[in-house]
Each structure stands twice: as C-alpha cells, then as structure tokens.
Amino acid sequence: MLQSLVHVLLAGLSTGMFIWLVASGLTLIFGVLGVLNFAHGSFYMLGAYFCFTVLKYLGANFWLGLLLGPLCVCAVGFLLERFFLRYVYHLALPYQLLLTFAFVLIFDDLVKILWGAGSVSPPGLATLSGSVDILGRKFPVYNIFIIVVGPLVALGLWGMIEKTWWGRIIRASSSDREMAEAIGVRVPALFTSVFVFGSWVGAVGGGLAVPYVGILTSGMGEAIIIDAFIVAVIGGLGSLKGAFVGALIIGVLSAFGTRFFPTFDMFLTFILMAVVLLWRPQGLFGGSR
C-alpha cells in the first residue's frame, strides 16, 4: 500500500512539473502583459515538435534538441507578439482571447501539415533512461530528473524576477506602466521580451516532454493548456508561486484520481477548482484584484 501510494505521488509530481512549466509562462505573461494566451499550449507543442525534428536530423542528442527546439519557438513567439498581439492590448478581452485562439487553430493545423496528421514517435534516447528502485518497485530516472528540474526552474524564475535588473523593470512596468515609460523604460520592447521568454519556458516544457510522453500529437498543446488554466486560476492569475503550488496540487490530485477513481479523475480537479474559487475567488496566492 505504501509502495503504491509513494509511486502515485511521484507520478503526480512529475506530471505536475510539466503543468508548472506551461502555467509559469502563462501566468508570467498574464501578470506583465495582461493577456491570457490561449496559444501557450501551442508553444509547448511546438517545443516538443521542434525538439523532435532536431533529434531526427541532427542525431539523437537530447540536450541539443532541448537547446535548439525552444529557440525556434522563441522566434515564433516574437513574431506573434510583435506583429499581432501588440495591436490588441487596448482592445476588449474577447478580441485578445480570440486572437490567441486563432493561433491555436493555425498552429494545430500547421503541425499537421509539417509533421503529418498522425502522431510521431521520437527516436529512442539513451539520456537518463533506465530506472531506479524505490520501495521495491521501478521508477524511471527521467521522471526523477523532471521532479528536480521543476523546482530549479521555479528558483531560476524567482531569482530573475526578484534579483535581476530585468526583473525589477518587469515588476515596475507591470505595476505602473505609465510611470515606467516616464522614467525611460521601453515598455513595448520589454513586453516583447517577456512574451518571448514566456514562450521559451513553455517550449522547454514541451522539449522535456519528448522522452516522457513517447509519442507527439497535435492535440498535446490543448490538453495541457486546460490544466495550466486551472492551475493559474487555483494559484491566482499572475502569481508564479501560486502556479507552482497549484501545479503540484493538480498533478498529485489527478494522479491519485487516475489510480483510485479512473472514471472521475478529471472531476476531482474541477471540484477542487470550484472549492478554491468559492473560498478564495482571487486564487490561493492572488493579490486582491
């Protein structure tokens, strides 16, 4: 029983880390730009597919794929923000959401055109394969690696927002855009940089998912963006701490749900969300909005 519980917990933690990698970029972009990016799941998907392509054509070096794949997604993110999103910041919410939704449609079909309508399986990787023995049952090394990477990313993000010059400018601009502009911050360029950075984090999540999920489908972005939305709502939109805690809760909860109530696994997540919203409408770590 204990063995089973520990393994479900570990599986939940690794799922939660992927959700965190998507939710962190989503919530960062929302916190600074005020735009909820439907297409953020597409960055995750594109990160995975670009990583796959690098692995296929440049040899099965996972680290190279993880480096180059997300960089391609950065270029996509740059184009999206610079030439489209920038012109809808002043518009009402439906237009912003639908613009990013249009990109979900476009990216989904582009992936089908470029990589084929079915699923693709990346080549087998030697990196971090194998498993270790935990309480008498095998657990993949790669999942442990993911469980370690997630908090490291969280630490890195926190350090960047709180301790660096760029982070200070970001905090200043998101709390008072006009004042930041008055003292000489180039806010549009800053917004672009935040968007590109957020898309990079999501794409890294996608790249990391390549060995984890085994097969890639054009629906993988949509599946995770819903989870990321729920996490962002539970944690509080714009709060990185909330996204981290929320992702862990959702990951573990859905792992236990899948193990013990397979028919209603997703239901548990939504019940949790409803309870949190009734109790704290702004989310667990959301400021008073």
Next chain:
Amino acid sequence: MNSKPGQFLLVVLLLLLLVGIGLFTGRFTIYLTMRVMILGIFALGYNLLLGRTGLLSFGHGAFYAAGAYGLGFFTLHLSPHPLLGLLAGVLLAMALALIIGFFCVRHTEIYFAMLTLAFGMMIFSLIWNAREITGGDDGLVGIMRGPLSFFGLFTLPLSRDAQYYFLVLAVFIVSIWVVHRIRVSPFGLALAGIRENSNRAEFAGLSVKNYRLAVFIISGAFAGLAGALETLLESNARPFMAHWSHSAEPVLVSLLGGLQTFAGPLVGAVFFVAMRELIQRLTENWMLWFGIVLLIIIMGFRGGVVGVFKRLAGGSRPGP
C-alpha cells in the same frame, strides 16, 4: 435601424426565401440551411451573454451537449415525441447552466472565461468517461425522429429532412422573436447597463449577479435547444459537442457577424457554415484557414460582416 418599413420588407423576404428553400430545393441545400439555422439559434442566444452583457463564455458547448444528450435520453428511453424531447433537452441544459453559472457569475472578464472553459471541459470529460450512460466516445446513436403529434388530434411525420426542415424553421423564428423581446425588454436593457458599467448598475439597485445568472441560463437554454435540434437532425449526440473547440463556435460566429448587433450572429452563422463548406471542399486544413480569417477580422474588421455593410452603407456609427 433607420427605416421601419424597409426592415419589415427585408424580414418578409427572408421568410419567403427560407420557406422557398424548404419547398423547392434539394436535400443538400435544405441540410445546410438547417445547419445555419441551428448555429444561428446557438449564436443568437449566446450573444445575449457576450454582446449584450459583455461576458465571454468558453463553455457553452456543455449546454449544447446537455440539450443533445437530454433529447437523446428522452427519445431513447421515454418517448420519441420531438417537442417533448426538445423540452427535455432545454430543461437539462438550463439546469446545468444554473449549476455552472452559480460558480461562474461571481467572476467577470478573464476569470469568467477560464471558469466556463474549465467547467465545459469537465462536462466533456464526464461524457467521455461515463461510457455506460453516455456511450463514451461513440456518443448516443440511433436517435429517431418520431412524428409530431398534437395530443393525438393530428400528426405530422418528420422522418424526411424536408419535413423536419419546417420544424427547425418554426423553432428558429420563435427563437429570434424571443431573443428580440428579451433584448428590448427592461431586463435586456439592464444587461446592457451592466456591460457598460456594472458598478453603476449595482448602485442603481440591480442585483448584478442575479442578472448575470439569469442571462447565463437563458443563453444556456438556447444552446441546449440548438444541441437538441442538431441531435434530431443527425440522429446522434457526440461528446465533442461539449468540447471547447465547439464552445468557441458561437464566439467566432458572433464576431464574424458583428458583436454589438442583433443580426450579427445570424449573418455570422450563414458565413460560418458557407465558409466551412467551401474551405473543407478545397482543403483538409480548414482550421488553418479559419484561423487566418479570424486573424484578419480581429486585426482589421472588428465590426464583422454587419459592420462592413454598415460602413459601406455610409452609417459610421455601430448600432446599439
């Protein structure tokens, strides 16, 4: 809204056109026109929420599916009477909208959009997983259209599409009339007031939350009605009716036609169905092209089709 007689003439002509389509055209045109009318009902009710009240829901597919499955269960297990089935579908959709709306209307803007999205996907996963009841990914199949009987006095057969067409048309006309009455009623005007300034509406003594919940349930009812009508048309109910990509359809349709107008969702429904037919005939990747059209509308033509016509006609101000 400048010339009343002209408008009246237009409505009469459109009615004649719709009746003519039912009487004189082939199966395919009749089928497509039914799809347009069903989508029109869906979007028209939905736009009470989005265009009139300013709430963006991404979960109305759930109510569409509730209408579809409600009618499906009723037809398969209780009675094949189409009107009772439609009523069952609408009631189930309204009950679901009451529950989901209770949680969602406490929030606005982005939170509202995400909550409705999440709850919609919850219904989707529930339908998908509860295989014993809903048939899982196969959906409910073999839902037959019974004859339309009025208390045994006289009956109309509906089994052929050309016969069913007139039931859809009748429901369509009644829906338009009801939505129009709601829009111009004090209730509908209060909704517009809430959209423009919810604080002021609150201070004026309106219970903003209850108004939002009421319009949420009304729009859910129309979504359920559309879902039930589609189920009778296609003789099946599918889980993807509740999927978020389907929830986005009325949003796209309203935007395509023009958000702030009454006719917008109807015009949008015509363009949406026509465009989908056209694009699907030319290419496999209809989502890509639809996304591009959507981009163009958002970047350049935010008044939608109705807005473009109004601009061409010289009236620069968008209607109420």
